[in-house]
Amino acid sequence: xxxxxxxxxxxxxxxxxLVAAACNPPGSRTAASSDTSVAAKSFVxxxxxxxYYLFYSGGHxxxxxxxxxxxxxxxxxxPVFAPYSATGYGFDQESKQMLGRFTWGDVHHPGLxxxxxxxxxxxxxxxxxxxxxxxxxxxxDFKTKQILGPIPNSSGNHGSSFVTENSEYVLVATRFxxxxxxxxxxxxxxxxxxxxxxxxxxxIDPKTGxxxxxxxxxxxxxxxxxxxxxxxxxxxxxxxxxxxxEMAHEKLEATSTQGERDYAAVVNWRxxxxxxxxxxxxMLDGVAVLDPAKVAGVIYFLPVPKSPHGIDTDPSGRWIxxxxxxxxxxxxxxxEKIQKAIAAKxxxxxxxxxxxxxxxxxxxxxxxVGLGPxxxxxxxxxxxxxxxxxxxxxxKWTLPPWSDAQxxxxxxxxxxxxxxxxxxxxxxxxxxxxxxxxxxxxxxMNKLSKGRHLSVGPSQxxxxxxIDITGNKMTMLYEAYTEPEPHFAQILKADAIAPIEVYPKxxxxxxxxxxxxxxxxxxxxxxxxxxxxxxxxxxxxxxxxDVRAGDEVTIHVTNVEQTTDMIHGLGIIEHDxxxxxxxxxTKTVKFIAGKPGVYPFYCTNFCSALHQEMQGYLxxxx
Amino acid sequence: xxxxxxxxxLAFASFLDRPVNGTGRLLLLLSxxxxxxxxxxxxxxxxxxxxxxxxxxxxxMYAYQIVAGNNGQDLAEINTLNHYIGMKPIAQADFLEMxxxxxxxxxxxxxxxxxxxxxxxxxxxxxxxxxxYFGMFSLGSFVYRLYTYGHHLDPQAPMKITPxxxxxxxxxxxxxxxxxxxxxxxxxCMGAFFMLLVAVLVSSAREARREVV
Numbered sequence: 132x133x134x135x136x137x138x139x140x141x142x143x144x145x146x147x148x149l150v151a152a153a154c155n156p157p158g159s160r161t162a163a164s165s166d167t168s169v170a171a172k173s174f175v176x177x178x179x180x181x182x183y184y185l186f187y188s189g190g191h192x193x194x195x196x197x198x199x200x201x202x203x204x205x206x207x208x209x210p211v212f213a214p215y216s217a218t219g220y221g222f223d224q225e226s227k228q229m230l231g232r233f234t235w236g237d238v239h240h241p242g243l244x245x246x247x248x249x250x251x252x253x254x255x256x257x258x259x260x261x262x263x264x265x266x267x268x269x270x271x272d273f274k275t276k277q278i279l280g281p282i283p284n285s286s287g288n289h290g291s292s293f294v295t296e297n298s299e300y301v302l303v304a305t306r307f308x309x310x311x312x313x314x315x316x317x318x319x320x321x322x323x324x325x326x327x328x329x330x331x332x333x334x335i336d337p338k339t340g341x342x343x344x345x346x347x348x349x350x351x352x353x354x355x356x357x358x359x360x361x362x363x364x365x366x367x368x369x370x371x372x373x374x375x376x377e378m379a380h381e382k383l384e385a386t387s388t389q390g391e392r393d394y395a396a397v398v399n400w401r402x403x404x405x406x407x408x409x410x411x412x413x414m415l416d417g418v419a420v421l422d423p424a425k426v427a428g429v430i431y432f433l434p435v436p437k438s439p440h441g442i443d444t445d446p447s448g449r450w451i452x453x454x455x456x457x458x459x460x461x462x463x464x465x466x467e468k469i470q471k472a473i474a475a476k477x478x479x480x481x482x483x484x485x486x487x488x489x490x491x492x493x494x495x496x497x498x499x500v501g502l503g504p505x506x507x508x509x510x511x512x513x514x515x516x517x518x519x520x521x522x523x524x525x526x527k528w529t530l531p532p533w534s535d536a537q538x539x540x541x542x543x544x545x546x547x548x549x550x551x552x553x554x555x556x557x558x559x560x561x562x563x564x565x566x567x568x569x570x571x572x573x574x575x576m577n578k579l580s581k582g583r584h585l586s587v588g589p590s591q592x593x594x595x596x597x598i599d600i601t602g603n604k605m606t607m608l609y610e611a612y613t614e615p616e617p618h619f620a621q622i623l624k625a626d627a628i629a630p631i632e633v634y635p636k637x638x639x640x641x642x643x644x645x646x647x648x649x650x651x652x653x654x655x656x657x658x659x660x661x662x663x664x665x666x667x668x669x670x671x672x673x674x675x676x677d678v679r680a681g682d683e684v685t686i687h688v689t690n691v692e693q694t695t696d697m698i699h700g701l702g703i704i705e706h707d708x709x710x711x712x713x714x715x716x717t718k719t720v721k722f723i724a725g726k727p728g729v730y731p732f733y734c735t736n737f738c739s740a741l742h743q744e745m746q747g748y749l750x751x752x753x
Numbered sequence: 754x755x756x757x758x759x760x761x762x763l764a765f766a767s768f769l770d771r772p773v774n775g776t777g778r779l780l781l782l783l784s785x786x787x788x789x790x791x792x793x794x795x796x797x798x799x800x801x802x803x804x805x806x807x808x809x810x811x812x813x814m815y816a817y818q819i820v821a822g823n824n825g826q827d828l829a830e831i832n833t834l835n836h837y838i839g840m841k842p843i844a845q846a847d848f849l850e851m852x853x854x855x856x857x858x859x860x861x862x863x864x865x866x867x868x869x870x871x872x873x874x875x876x877x878x879x880x881x882x883x884x885x886y887f888g889m890f891s892l893g894s895f896v897y898r899l900y901t902y903g904h905h906l907d908p909q910a911p912m913k914i915t916p917x918x919x920x921x922x923x924x925x926x927x928x929x930x931x932x933x934x935x936x937x938x939x940x941x942c943m944g945a946f947f948m949l950l951v952a953v954l955v956s957s958a959r960e961a962r963r964e965v966v
Contacts, residue, residue, distance in 0.1 A: 633826075668833055669911075692833070693826045740837070741911055 173597055173609040175202040183561060184623045185574060186241045186255055187595070190616030193236040195257055195268065200561075200572055200622060203597055203611035211266045211275045212236020212259050219700060219711030220275075223718040229278045237261040240292055240357070240619040244340070248296040248362045248566035252628040254340045255621065256301045258291035265292055265303060265333055267340050270628050272713075279342045283416035284311050284329045290358045290371045293564070300332035300345055300400060302360065304371050308352030312416040322380035326352040329420070330371055330430070332400050346403045346412070347420045348430050351483050352378050353394060354387070357441050357506075362566060363448025365466040367401035372439040372453055388457060392434035395442055395453055397469060397488065403429045424484030431473060432487045435462055436497070441506035441557075445515070446566050450495070450530055452515060454504035460497040461504050461517050463531060468493040496533065498541050500526040501548065506619075508560035510600055511568035514546070518555040518575065524548050525558060525575055525598065527605060549605040551575040551596050552583055560600065561622030569624060573598040573605070576617045584612050593617055632695040634715030641717035643687035648672035655682075660724075662686040666699035666712060668739040671732070674747030682724045684749075689717040700735030703749060711736050727753040768961050769875040773868060777877070777953040781869035784949035785862050791942030792816045792858040797895070798937050799919070801831065803929045812843070814895070815939065816854040819845045839910025840902055850894060857887060861946075874957055881950040888943060896921050899934075 175181050181199025189196055193213030197206045213235045214221025221230050236259035244254040255268040264280030265288065282288065282303055290304030308326040310317035317325035327349055334345035353373035361368035376393040379386030403421055406412065411426045412419035423430045435442070436455040439462075443452050451464045469488060471477075477492040503521025509530070510516070517526045527547040529537075537543050557576045561569035580594035592612040599606040636646065645651050645663045651672045653662050660678045664671055664686055671688075678684055690699050690712035701720070702709040710720045734745035773781065795813040800822075802809040810831050811822035821828035832842040845851060861884055868876045904916040917927060924933040 668837075694830050694833075744911075 169606065169608055172599060172606075173201040173203065175199065175204070180625065182625055183569070183572070184625060184628075185559075186243075186621045186623065187576075187613060187617040188238040188241050188257060188619055189614065190239070190618055191235065191237045191261070192614060192616070193238060193259070195238060195241060195255070196613060196617070197273070198611070198613075199625075200574070201597055201608065203595065203609050205611075205613070207273065209268055209273055209275065211238060211257055211268065212262070212264070212278070216709050217711070219709055219718065222708060223710045223720050225719070226275070229275065231278070233262050233264075235261065236264060236266075238618070239289060241621045242292040242294040242301060242564075243621045243623060244298040244335070245294055245296050245565060246298065250562065250565055250623055250627055251298070252623065253298075254335075256292035256294060256342075258288045258303070260287060260289045260306065263288045265301060265342060267335075267342060269340070270623075270630065272631055272634070276340070277342060279333065279344075281313075282331065282333070282344060283418045284313065284347055284420060285331055286313065286329075287354075290330070290355045293358045293360050293369070294335075295332075295360045295369070295400065296362045296366060296566075298335050298337065300334060300369075301342065302358050302369055302371075303331040303333055304355035304358060305329045305350075306354050306356065308354070311349075319380050322352055323378045326380075328352050328355055328373075330355060330369075330396055330398060332369070332403065344418045346400070346407045347415075347418055348398065348403060349420055349422050350396065350430070350485075351376075354383075355396070356439070359442055359444045359451075359564060361444055361448055361466070362446075364470070365444060365448040365451070367399060368466070369396075369398045369400050370442045370444065370451060370453075371396040371398070372435060372442045374438045374440075388438055390437070392436055392490070393439055393455075394432040394482070394487070395435045395439065397431040397433050399429055422484075430485055431469075432482055432485050433464065433469070433493065434479075434487065434490045436460060440504075441518075443507040443509075444564070445509050445530055446511050446563070446568055448566075452498075452507040452517070454500070454507065454517060456503055456505065456520070459499060459502050459504065461500045461507060461515075461528075462497050463495040464493050465495045465531070468495070495531050496538060496541050498528055498544065500528060500545065505555070506557050508558055508563040508573065509568055510560055510570035511562070512570060514600075516558060516560060516573055516600070516605075518551075518558045520554055520556065520578075523553045523555060523577075524550050525555065525573065525605065527600075547604050549598060549607060551577055551598075551607075552594055552610070553577055553579040553581050557617070557619040559620045559622055561624070569622065571599075571601055572608075572622070573600045574620060574622070576613075576620065578616075580612060583610070632714075633693050633697075634713060636691075636693060636715050639689070639715060639717060641687065641689070641719075643719065644689045644717040645687075646689065646691050653677070658682050660684045664688040664701075666690045666701065666734070666745075667692060668697065669734070669741035669745040671701070671734070671745065671747045675750065676747070677750045677752065678724045679752050680724055680727045682751075683721065684724050685719060685721045687717055687719045688712055690714055697738060698736045699738050699745070701732060702735040703732040704730045706730060706749075709735050724749065724751045727751050768958065769873070769878065771874050771957060771961060773872045773874060773877060773953060774957050774960050776956045778869045778872075780949050780953045780956065781865050781872070781877070784946050784953075785865045785869070787942045787945040787949060788858060788862050788865065791939045791946060792855060794939035794942060795820065795937040796939035796943070797934065799932065799934045801930045801932050803931070806930075813937065815851075816858060817851050819843070819848070819851075837910065837912045838914050839907030839912075841905060841907075843902065848898075850891065854891065861887070865946075865950075868953075874954065877950055877953050877957075881947065881954070884947055884950065888947065 183200035185198040185200050187196040195209040210220035220226050238257045242256045243250045263282050266278045269276045286305045286309045287307030289306035293302040305328040308328045310325050311327050331347040332345040333342045354375045356372045358371040372395045375387035406426050407419045435453045437457045439453045439455045452461050454461045472492040477489040478486040479489050500517045501519040501522040505518045507517045529544040555575045555577045560573050575596045577594045597609040651663050660682050692714040700711040710718050730749040797814040800809045800811045810827040813820040899919040903919050
C-alpha cells in the first residue's frame with residue numbers, strides 16, 4: 132500500500148470516529164463488542180448440547196427457568212409456585228395439593244444441594260418470598276416434589292434458599308417482620324416492640340430430601356435480606372444481611388437508611404441445632420424457637436456499611452464479602468478474625484441480648500468496587516466479581532490476602548470492570564457457593580432491558596448477559612431475554628446429573644395406574660364416578676365417559692408409553708381442566724361434571740401423526 | 754468296471770463304518786461348544802432407524818427369546834408404531850420356535866457328544882444332514898414369519914400400506930424407517946457347528962485315504 136492511500140485510510144478512520152463520537156453524548160458507551168469472532172464462544176450448533184445448566188429463578192412468575200450455557204437457550208420451565216397448564220401443573224390432585232391455596236409465588240434464590248461443599252446434583256431448592264414457602268425440585272426428573280410452608284413464624288422469605296455444605300439445612304429468613312405468632316394483630320406503629328424477625332434452618336432429610344423446620348432464632352424486626360452458608364473455617368455458620376436496623380415501619384426508603392451501618396447476622400447453626408436438642412428452645416406455633424437473649428452463642432450481629440444486600444462466602448470459607456447498596460464499597464470480613472473476636476468477646480455492646488461484633492476487629496478491607504454494589508461471586512482462582520446496580524457494571528477484584536501496598540490503596544486490586552445492560556441485580560459464576568467453582572462463565576442478570584430487544588410494548592423482559600471470565604479481562608459474549616424475573620441463578624455442569632426421560636413402569640406406584648385398555652373402566656358409587664384411563668398413541672381408553680350433571684368425576688390417567696418425549700395431555704372442553712402426563716406417569720384429576728351436554732376431551736400435548744384423532748367424549752346427562 | 758464300482762461302494766461303506774478318529778473327536782467336542790454358544794448368543798438382529806429414532810429400535814432374536822433394545826422398551830415401541838399399519842403385535846409367546854429350538858439344540862448337542870464318544874462316521878453324516886435340514890428349516894420359518902408380519906395387515910388400520918416383505922439380510926426403506934436385518938454371533942456359531950462336522954468328515958476321509966495308500 133502506498134503512503135498516500137494509508138494517510139487517506141487513516142484520515143477516513145479518524146473522520147468516522149469523529150462522526151461516531153459526535154453521535155454519542157458524553158458518557159455514553161458502545162453497547163457491546165461487534166466482533167463476530169465472539170459469537171463462536173457461545174455458539175452451540177444445532178443438535179449439540181450445552182456444557183452447563185443454568186437454573187434461573189423466575190421471580191414473581193413463581194417458576195424456575197432452565198437454560199443451557201453457553202448458548203443461553205431456554206430449554207424448559209419448571210413450574211413451582213404457580214399453575215402451569217403447559218405441563219398440567221396445578222391441575223392434577225397432587226400438584227394442586229402442593230400449591231395449596233396459592234396461585235403464585237416469588238422465586239428468588241435457587242440453591243443446589245451439596246455434599247462436602249460441592250454440588251451433588253440431587254435437588255434444587257427455591258424460596259417463595261411472597262408466601263413464606265420453600266420448594267424442592269428433584270433433578271432426577273426436574274419436577275417439584277415438595278412445597279413446605281407457609282413456614283410458621285417466618286414472613287417474607289427472601290433470605291433463602293442457601294444450602295449448607297452437606298445439605299443439612301436450607302436457610303430461610305424473615306424479610307417482612309410481623310407480630311408473632313402469625314395471625315396475631317398488633318398496631319404497626321408498635322413495630323419495634325410487637326414485631327419480630329426470624330432466621331431459620333430447614334432440615335433436609337439426607338435420603339429423601341424431605342424438608343421440615345429444624346430451628347428458628349428470634350430476632351429484632353430487621354429486614355433480613357440475603358444470606359450464604361459457611362465452609363472450611365466457617366463450616367457450621369450461616370450469614371444474613373439486613374436492612375432497616377432502625378426498625379422503621381413506614382416510608383422505609385428514607386427511615387431505614389439513616390444509620391451508617393446495618394447488621395448482618397452471624398449464626399452458628401451447629402450451636403442452634405445443639406441448643407434445640409438440649410431443650411433450650413421454646414415452642415412457638417409448633418416450631419422450636421431459640422431466643423438469643425436466653426441462649427448464648429447461636430447468633431451475633433456484625434455491622435456492615437450501609438443498607439447491605441448480598442453477603443457471600445468465598446470458596447475457601449474464610450472471606451465474606453458484603454456490599455452496602457448505598458456505599459460504593461464491598462466490605463470483606465475475615466472469618467478467622469470473627470472467630471477470634473467472638474472468643475475474645477471483642478463486642479460493641481449488644482442488641483436485645485445479641486452481641487455486636489466489633490467492626491474494626493474483623494474487617495479486612497473495604498473494596499471500592501463502584502456504585503451500588505450488590506452481590507459477589509467467585510471463580511475459585513482468587514477473583515471476586517461484584518455486581519454494581521447503580522453503575523450498571525460488574526467489577527472484578529482480587530480476594531485477600533493483599534500486600535501492604537494493595538492494602539494502602541484498595542483501588543489497585545480492582546482488575547477489570549465491564550458494563551452490563553442495564554442495572555444488574557444478581558450475577559452468578561458456576562459453583563461460586565461451593566469449594567470448587569467452575570469459573571469460566573458469569574451470567575449478569577439485569578433488571579432492565581430498556582429497549583435492547585425488538586420492542587414488545589410496555590411489558591418488558593429482563594436481560595441476562597453471558598460474560599467470559601477465563602481471561603484477565605472479562606468479555607461480553609451474548610445476551611438473552613428472560614421472562615420476569617430472574618433474581619439469582621445456579622449453574623450446574625451438565626454431566627453432574629443424568630435425568631430420567633421416562634418414568635419406568637416398574638417404579639409407578641400409583642394405586643390406580645392401569646397399563647392396558649382391558650384394565651380400564653368407569654365405576655360409579657353414588658354421585659362419584661371414577662375412571663381408570665390409559666393414554667397411548669393415538670387414543671384414550673376409555674374414550675367415552677358417561678356421567679350425570681353435578682357428578683364428582685375422578686380420572687386416573689396413565690400414559691403407558693415408555694418412549695422419550697411421548698407425552699400426552701388430557702384437556703376437557705369447558706371444564707378448566709388440562710393435565711399432562713409424561714411417559715410412565717399416572718395423574719389423577721378431580722372435577723364436577725358441568726351442565727348437561729357433551730364435552731369432548733382431547734390430547735393437548737402433540738404426540739403422534741394421529742394426535743388430532745386422539746379424543747373422546749364426556750357425556751353429561753341431565 | 755463293475756468291480757471298480759463295487760470296490761468303491763465297499764470302501765465307502767467301510768469308511769462310513771469307521772470310528773471317528775482322535776482329531777475328529779476333539780473337533781466334535783469343539784462343535785458342541787459352538788452349538789451351545791449358538792444357542793445362548795443372539796442369532797439375528799432387526800433394527801429400525803428413523804430421524805426420530807436416530808439411535809435405532811432393535812430386536813435381537815435368540816434361539817429362546819427376543820431381546821429388545823432400551824431394556825426391552827423397543828419391542829413395545831415397535832408394536833405401538835406397527836399398530837398404525839395394522840401389523841400384528843410381535844410377542845415372544847407367539848414364537849413356537851423359541852420353545853422348540855432349545856430342545857432341538859439339546860438333542861443335537863447330545864448326538865454330537867454321542868458321536869464324539871462312540872461315534873462312527875455315519876453318525877456324523879447323519880448329524881450333519883439333520884442339522885443342515887434343521888438349520889434351513891429354521892431359517893425358512895424365520896423368513897416366513899417376517900413375510901406373515903409384513904403381509905397380514907389389519908384392513909381397519911389407520912394407515913393403509915402395501916403389504917411388504919421385511920428384508921432378511923440387508924437394509925431397506927419402509928416409510929420413514931430404514932430396516933436392517935443381519936445375522937449375529939449365534940448364527941455364526943451355528944454355522945461353525947456345521948462346518949466342524951464337515952471338518953470331522955474331511956479329517957477322517959484324509960486319514961482313510963492315507964491308510965489305503
